[in-house]
Amino acid sequence: MSSTDGFRADWAQKDFYAVLGVSKDATTDAIKKAYRKLARENHPDSHPDDTAKHERFKAVAEAYDVVGDPDKRAKYDEMRRLYASGGGFPGGFGGAGFGGGGQTFNLDDLLRQQGGAGGGIGDMFGDLFGGGGGFGGGFGRGRRRATAGADVETSATIGFADALDGVTISLRLTSESACESCRGTGGKPGTKPxxxxxxxxxxxxxxxxxxxxSINETCPACGGRQMVYDDPCPTCHGTGRGSSARTISARIPAGVKDGQRIRLRGKGGPGENGGPAGDLYVTVKVQGHPVFGRKGEHLTIDVPVSFDELALGAEIKLPTLGGAPVTLKVPAGTPNGRTFRVRGKGAPGPDGSRGDLLATVEVQVPAVLNAEARAAVEAYRAAMSGTPLRTKLFDTAG
Structure with missing residues (x-):
């Protein structure tokens, strides 16, 4: 979470060290190592359908954003100390001292009192938790909290070969933005707030x-804008929001799978008041191929063969996707349905290496035989008439 997101009341009770699985005295390198490990284990791109891991990833990122920065970490540690001891706030701020004697304290007021004209607690934590944003809405008037843009979901269909090699596509997106008529103010153009x-x-x-x-919440009447208009904008009806259409280029990585969800940072809805843009999530749909299939990082192909090729052995040419044909050596006596592996002719993996091409041989029985072929098959039947092919079948059946 960015430091521009503002402080939430529950942060005072969060143990970011526990979230990262490190001690309070952990070194910066240890914290970074723990964060990278947890981020890899819980990254949404690796677990597109696991909501629990998505939430875990957000919690880990939020914790590292604070304790991974030496300056923020020092201020966070001091804030936690004051919260736990109650030693720095009137009436106590943590433990049994909070709110004692039936008094009601507003957290923004507490920080404002501590800060005073000369800074203090409010100034000390201001840049850590939103640049003076306070617990719920800000200490000073005229300051509007930066808000991150909304995440945007879309889908894209790409070809089978493009999924293997990677491709850059154009996406037409419609997202929320400031109203063009009132420029986001919510008021009728030409009127004053x-x-x-x-x-x-x-x-x-x-x-x-x-x-x-008690905490501070965004004012429901002005939406945090601090000013209101008697005449709302006729276009957005006073919301200050509209929609905009835009076209962006998105790079789909090599090896993407059908149904995989790709995250594009900063390509979502625009932020407000200097806040960062949201993220764009693209669900990729991969078209089928008339010859090849896919099994993880391997490509599959069904190869039609004749009986004699399996019985006597043969060398068979196979197509590859986007490359030169390869020759498959079929040993004599190969059973129908056997799968051969052609290494390095499959789909690319995350590390850049390629999977294999899995070729399964399938005997094709001709629907019609000419006279010469029929005579040859009948001669083969006569030669093999003494071979009891189904004896074991009946013995096993009992």
Whole structure:
């Protein structure tokens, strides 16, 4: 999570060290190593359908964003110490000291009091948790919290060969953006705003969450804008939001599988107030091929053969996808349905190596025989008449 996302009240009670599986005294290198390991194990690209791993990945990224940065880590450690001890806040902020004596404390007010004119706690944690954004909506007026753009989902269909080699495609996307008529203000063009009467221009209102605990929430009347218009924009009806269409180029990596979900960072909906853009998730659909199939990193092919080629042995030419043909040596006496492996002629793997081509031989029985062929088959039948092919079948059946 970016430091521009603002501080959430539950962060004071989160143990980011435990999330990463390291001790509070862990070195920067140890924290980085733990993060990389957990990120690989839980990355959404590797587990497109595992929601639990997606959430785990987000938690790990959030923890590393704070304790992986030395400056943020120092401030986070101090904030945790104050929260646990209650030693730095009026009435106590952590443990049994919080809210004692029936008093109600607003967390933004506590930080504001500690900061005062000379900085202090509010300034110390301001850049760590949203540049003075406070717990719920900000200490000072006129500051609007940066908001990340929404993630966008789409799908794309590509050819079988493109899935193996990788391809750059164009995607036409429609996403939410600032209203073009009012430029995101929500007011009718040509009119002027005035201070929101519900939040008195703060952009947030105080809400209780139980007991003596209260936090600040975005003002429902102005949506955090701090200003309102008497005449809403007729295009967006006062929301300040619209939709925009755009075309982007997306690189589909080599070896992508049918149904795989690709994440493109920063290609989603635009952020607000300087916030980062969201991500684009592309579900890839791969078209079938008339000759080749796919089994993981291997390609498959069914090879029609004649009885004599399996009985006597043969050398058979096989096509490869996008390459020169290869010669397959079929030993005499090969059974029908046997699969041969042609190494290095399959699909590319994550490490750049290629899988194999799996060729399965299948005997083709001619529907019609000419006189010469029929005579040859009848001669073969006569020569093999003494071979009891189905004796074992009946013996096994009992």
């Amino acid at each position: 005035h201070t929101c009467p519900q939040c008195d221009g703060a952009g947030y209102v105080t809400a209780g969450v139980g007991g003596a605990f």
